[in-house]
Amino acid sequence: MAIEIKNINKSFEGKHKKNLAVLKDINLTINDGELICLLGPSGCGKTTLLRLIAGLEHPTSGEIIANGEVVKKPSGDRAVIFQQYSLFPWLTVLQNVTFGLEMTKKGTKEENVAAAERYLESVGLIDFKDSYPHELSGGMKQRVAIIRSLLNHSPILLMDEPFSAVDMQTRHKLQEQLIGVWKRFENTIVFVTHDVDEAVYLADKIVILDKNPGRIARIVEVDIERPRKRDSKEFIKVQESIVKDLDMEK
Secondary structure, three states: OEEEEEEEEEEEEOOHHHHEEEEEEEEEEOOOOOOEEEEOOOOHHHHHHHHHHHHHOOEEEEEEEEEEEEEEOOOOOEEEEEEOOOOOOOHHHHHHHHHHHHHHHOOOOOHHHHHHHHHHOOOOOOOHHOOOOOHOOHHHHHHHHHHHHHOOOOHHHEEEEOOOOOHHHHHHHHHHHHHHHHHHOEEEEEEEEEEHHHHHOOOEEEEEEEEOEEEEEEEEEEEOOOOOHHHHHHHHHHHHHHHHHHHOOO
């Protein structure tokens, strides 16, 4: 298994020094190569759980094991992709993608460039390798961020609503491209979203969280053949079932 979450509780100090419970009794196993969506309303602890898996936060109690080791700090094995595009504005696309490799001195410069160009080709960005971030659309910037993580050979991708800032058409394209990249490189992906449609389109398994404090309310296995069609009966059935659980409008 890639990630094992055992009896995780997380509290923060609130007003008058009272502890505010954000996550309670979280137990979850994520297998190698799975694409998991964490789904739920704002305030249910989705991002907090992702940060715990990343090692950016520490649990109040319990432990998380990733690739056989207890998570105590960030690691190159677990790449985090946030809503904001963390690209260096003074570097080109190619330079951004190869930056991590150059810092860790993995491979020669020629080998790193060749690998980066192959990855950029796979997501339709090879023609923009010499462009700067300000010349790219939001969707293109996210693809660069994803490719940078893949090129650094991070077996686990932790994604915090990475497509929420783009329009619906671009979001759908990015979802398709993420599935393509995931199939090709077989990463384990934990993807935070509040969008039911996005979760059903992407996930092998959807973990639905309640809030106050965040608990696992239900785990939905999405047994729909890919590529998935949003207007299919199977897709709509799963979507409606989840919306009913969340008491949310589609």
